[in-house]
Amino acid sequence: MHPSTVLLVAAKTVTLVCGAVLTTLTYRAYNxxxxxxxxxxxxxIGLVTAGALLAGSLHQILEFPVATSTAVESVFTAAGFAVLTYSLYTDQPSEE
Structure with missing residues (x-):
């Protein structure tokens, strides 16, 4: 296995683990x-994490080209960051 592939898999694994922890903690805080x-x-945070998981799955399991899986991940990342930006401007309490 090429060293850059090992580095990519290691980085994605760290991203998924940290993303899963952050997603879980923020979900509990929301509840x-x-x-x-x-x-x-x-x-x-969930969208960014899901994008990383989906991109890795598309490439490693379904053998999609790197460019395609990276494009899918980029769409999820962009959507996630848009929602994260929205979260910084939302200060109204929910109505329940």
Whole structure:
């Protein structure tokens, strides 16, 4: 296996583990607070993490080309960062 492939797999593994932990923690915080901003934070981190998982799966399991799997990951990352940006501007408490 090429060293750059090992580095890529290691980096993606760290991204997935940290992303899963962050997603879980923000989901728990959202359940406690029911804050709209926390929900957006949870969804944004989840999208970035899901994009990394999906890209790796497409490339390693389904043998998609690197360019295609990277494009899919980029779409999820862009959507995740858009939601994360929204979470910073949302300060209204949820109505329940």
């Amino acid at each position: 406690r607070t029911r804050a709209t901003a926390m929900r957006a934070l949870w969804v944004g």
